[in-house]
Amino acid sequence: MIRAFLALCERDLYVTVRREPVSFLAQSLLQPLFFLFVFGRVLPEIGAAQGDYGSQLLPGILALTLVLTALQNVALPLVIEFSFTKEIEDRLLAPLPVSWVAVEKLLIATVRGVVGGLLILPLGELILPGGIDLGGASIPVLAAMLVAGALVGACLGLVLGTVVPPNRISVAFGLILTPLIFTGATFYPWEALDSLRWFQVVTLLNPMTYVSEGLRGAITDAPHLATGWIVLGIAAGVAVFGGLGVRGFLRRAVD
Amino acid sequence: MSGALVEVADLRKRYPGAPVDAVAGISFEVREGEIFGLLGPNGAGKTTTIGTITTRVRPTSGRVVVDGFDVRRDPVAVKRRIAVVPQRSNLDRSLTAVENLAFHAAYFGAGRRERRRRALEMLARMGLEGRADDKVDQYSGGMAQRLMIARALMHEPRLLILDEPTTGLDPQSRLFLWEAMLDLRARGVTLMLTTHDMAEADRLCDRIAIVDHGRVIALDTPRGLRRLLPAEHGVEVVVSGPEPLAVAGAEKVEGAADDDRWHGRVYGELAPGDVADAVRAAGRELVELRRIEGSLEDVFVHLTGRELR
Numbered sequence A: 001m002i003r004a005f006l007a008l009c010e011r012d013l014y015v016t017v018r019r020e021p022v023s024f025l026a027q028s029l030l031q032p033l034f035f036l037f038v039f040g041r042v043l044p045e046i047g048a049a050q051g052d053y054g055s056q057l058l059p060g061i062l063a064l065t066l067v068l069t070a071l072q073n074v075a076l077p078l079v080i081e082f083s084f085t086k087e088i089e090d091r092l093l094a095p096l097p098v099s100w101v102a103v104e105k106l107l108i109a110t111v112r113g114v115v116g117g118l119l120i121l122p123l124g125e126l127i128l129p130g131g132i133d134l135g136g137a138s139i140p141v142l143a144a145m146l147v148a149g150a151l152v153g154a155c156l157g158l159v160l161g162t163v164v165p166p167n168r169i170s171v172a173f174g175l176i177l178t179p180l181i182f183t184g185a186t187f188y189p190w191e192a193l194d195s196l197r198w199f200q201v202v203t204l205l206n207p208m209t210y211v212s213e214g215l216r217g218a219i220t221d222a223p224h225l226a227t228g229w230i231v232l233g234i235a236a237g238v239a240v241f242g243g244l245g246v247r248g249f250l251r252r253a254v255d
Numbered sequence B: 001m002s003g004a005l006v007e008v009a010d011l012r013k014r015y016p017g018a019p020v021d022a023v024a025g026i027s028f029e030v031r032e033g034e035i036f037g038l039l040g041p042n043g044a045g046k047t048t049t050i051g052t053i054t055t056r057v058r059p060t061s062g063r064v065v066v067d068g069f070d071v072r073r074d075p076v077a078v079k080r081r082i083a084v085v086p087q088r089s090n091l092d093r094s095l096t097a098v099e100n101l102a103f104h105a106a107y108f109g110a111g112r113r114e115r116r117r118r119a120l121e122m123l124a125r126m127g128l129e130g131r132a133d134d135k136v137d138q139y140s141g142g143m144a145q146r147l148m149i150a151r152a153l154m155h156e157p158r159l160l161i162l163d164e165p166t167t168g169l170d171p172q173s174r175l176f177l178w179e180a181m182l183d184l185r186a187r188g189v190t191l192m193l194t195t196h197d198m199a200e201a202d203r204l205c206d207r208i209a210i211v212d213h214g215r216v217i218a219l220d221t222p223r224g225l226r227r228l229l230p231a232e233h234g235v236e237v238v239v240s241g242p243e244p245l246a247v248a249g250a251e252k253v254e255g256a257a258d259d260d261r262w263h264g265r266v267y268g269e270l271a272p273g274d275v276a277d278a279v280r281a282a283g284r285e286l287v288e289l290r291r292i293e294g295s296l297e298d299v300f301v302h303l304t305g306r307e308l309r
């Protein structure tokens, strides 16, 4: 069963590297690049934001990349493989429990998310006016946050890819991604929302908030949510959405 | 032929929200080494029955056992023993033909060298060499079908399940598949297939279950099934001499002279031996003698009726 699991991983990695590296990169990097460029470079340039906004922005954009890359890398293929082409069937019939196939999807999407996140760093260095400064960053914390953030995104993607009926997926994507992006403490530190209390509370429901705040803590010395809350928020997000996602996967996989 | 490889006992399946059972209490067994056919009109429950055997459909009640392993308790052990060629293509479209086969073998634990070697060998066996590196969405329907069979054989299953394997194939591909299936049986693989093609069932299957409305309404050898046709008992006979043959106990005799021989059909509860005796008694020479059996198609319509599903 371990060998079957590894072979599924090998298949997914092979397809990423050999078949769709360009689409993978475009899908995961295009949006964050524009956010980085417009918010981090253009706005300060034209005086609409303070000069160091870019460096404040980096943790949020990193979180966005991790979560969205992983999310899309689970949800989109899953919808297609389950409904139109049924091509997941051959993997469901591989000699391993069906739930492991779901776990494999999460694992690979997490890896892809982390790769996407790592690629953002050098790009940030190029785009942001002051470059990026990881001098004060705690590398182990940063590494843990990269993995955790991508995992949260993968769990969300598993829910989206299995619970939403295939004919509604494009609507669901629009309806879910936009609020996810803009309530995830992406473009502002969570603490700064003090003056908008209700919104501050709403953002706590978005698992991405904890990813952004965790990265903010790892990379910058800006104020951020307490570590305990971050750990709790991420753990809860993985447990709840991961659980729902695996259940949804089993329901789709076995009639 | 030895014991049962698949046992299906009182299987029921009702899909969530459906008003009636898709499978309403089916029982049969598939014996080791045979070709077992599931025949039935559209929507009869064939694919659903197969789905429970392949662990893709959860039975509502009843028991399905493959090689001693219960599909609900031991799905992994079941999956290791079976292979499926589904009704609609489910090839991995991100991969080429040879990669489809190689990764399938990898899921079942084959090493890197081994899988490539077997994949190429299997492609050749299915007449697909030269198309190994094509993306599978460039494959025609018949080629995809052959590729799915090749894929199914990559891990040397004990039981190969084919859901309407020849629907939509040209005569060449169909003949090719028939031969491939008979060849597999000769190698000891047990096969289970569904089909709407009576000639196919007749030619390939050792035993056939006819299902309708989720129930098995007949299960026998093709020959046994043909005997279910009431009106078709009789013997076809060719004898020397042009005059009609008189047979004692016959319900009806019809025939015609042709080229100094008489070709006739003798209906009634007669054994071919009775007719042979009558020929001998008349001092004539027996040229040909054959029991009349209806076509499987007649049996099918006789049992399942004419209305469309």
Ligand SMILES: Nc1ncnc2c1ncn2[C@@H]1O[C@H](COP(=O)(O)OP(=O)(O)OP(=O)(O)O)[C@@H](O)[C@H]1O
Pocket (backbone or CB within 6 Å): A255, B015, B016, B018, B022, B040, B041, B042, B043, B044, B045, B046, B047, B048, B049, B087
């Ligand atoms: N996934 C599903 N969800 C709900 N109902 C289903 C599902 N699959 C099949 N059914 C229903 O179950 C019944 C049996 O379908 P099944 O596919 O087993 O028939 P079949 O004998 O394979 O037919 P065909 O010859 O057309 O392939 C049909 O009434 C069908 O509508």
Ligand SMILES: [Mg+2]
Pocket (backbone or CB within 6 Å): B046, B047, B048, B087, B163
């Ligand atoms: Mg069917």
